[in-house]
Amino acid sequence: MTSMEFPHDEFFDYEGFQIVKKTDNHLRIRGVRQIDIFKYMPNERGKFICYYTKQEIDFSKVNDDYCDCLNDGSDEPGTSACQNGKFYCDTHFNHGHPEYIPSSRVNDGICDCCDGSDEWSENRLSFRLPDAVQKSLGRYQTPCPNRCLL
């Protein structure tokens, strides 16, 4: 998730824009880093344009958990719907932790982002390793601890 200031509320009127949180005119879109937010602005027809194919789709199809931009996965930055997508963790630039992960790892029950932001649905695996084992492996299951400062 990331944020960017917008001067008007008009952008928030598009159905399905999948705003995770709007506070003090900040827009946050799950799985999108701040410098890429502009790519998620609707065009003059209120549509989203896939990054590479330039395919035009309705904004309601962004982060709707169905892959519409088949070649680049750009319409699903915050879900695991597209095989080739990237999910940007809420917390970037943490030494030793990934800035982004393959979108296939979103909500898979394993914490990949140091802040656990990839596990936003808090899916839990049917088995759970003891905490001590998880710690010794350096791999954690949901609910995710915040490891960004470690």
Ligand SMILES: [Ca+2]
């Ligand atoms: Ca979609």
Ligand SMILES: [Ca+2]
């Ligand atoms: Ca994960």
